Amino acid sequence: MDQQVKSPFGNPDELVQAIRDEIDQARRSLDEVNLMLEQSQTELSKLVQRNATITERLRQIHDHFDTVPRDDIRMTYDAALEAQQRLLVMRGQLEKLQNDQSHLQKFIALAEKSEQLFGNKDVRAESGDGGAKTALEMLIDAQEIERHKLSRQIHDGPAQALSNFIVQVEIALRLFDVDPAKAKEELNNLKAAATGTFKKVRDFIFALRPMMLDDLGIVPTLQRYVGAYKEQTGVEVVFTVAGRERRFDNYTEVMVFRTVQELLNIAVANNADTGTKLALKVMMVLDDHLIQVSVLDNGKSFTPEALPESIAADFTRIRDLVGMMGGVMEVEAVSGQGNKVSFQLPVSEA
16 A cells, blocks of 8 residues: 655645745844844944044044144054944844844745745645645745855955955054054055955845845846946847836845846856856846746856756746746847847736
């Protein structure tokens, strides 16, 4: 006799209840994040004002460097370093809270969609418990993959830069009494490094979760992202859009942005060792019921099955998430011209 494999939740109703419990927990966490975000924004405003005051004092010292007592200079520079460090930490905390807020909102939207899907008995009868379990696993896997990428990027980027800043500050402090000119040079180097790192952090945050996606929508965000991607990678990217521009549900806009982001990265990774001068084109068509997007490249042709393992995993994940939202994705090898990856999602206006 065949043995039936049982869902770990016991039955579909238990799965739906588990999803509802997760939604309730996520909403409570979102309320806490919103409160902390409000408090952090208030504190950040105070720190910005304090930093502006100290910066003005530093300008005055710079203009009268030879006449200002050394103790005053040291105290002002110490205060400036402390203010900048606190400001950096607070901005990092604020950005983390904003990312947490965004992830929780996205999770709640997807979980609510899952609840509606799995709560529909007709759909459950067609797909069975296994389909529901697979979709829930996909949600969890997608979250964990994003967390892993975020952890690695923070470690390799901002964390390493902050470590270097601390070393430069220590060098400047040791030189201050021995060679003020050299100390000033080190501080100028530190300022230049901080400025460059701040730009990288802003680019990193935009790629992670652009705030303008919430404010302006998917079309302006993709226009900005494509421009930034071209500048950062040197890859030629063109973006075109046809149809009536408008706002869509938040989770739909996030899904479109993430999918385009992944497809661009996959195209670049697939041609990393070919020496081809890669050119990409992103075409978006907006009609009354669908968002259709195509990403074309002039690189080597591929099929999802023949991609390297690391790239194939990203492609499979994003294709499955598109499918979970009721969309479809297709890959077409264009003879002598590269690839065309297309996907479409059903939409409703926000």
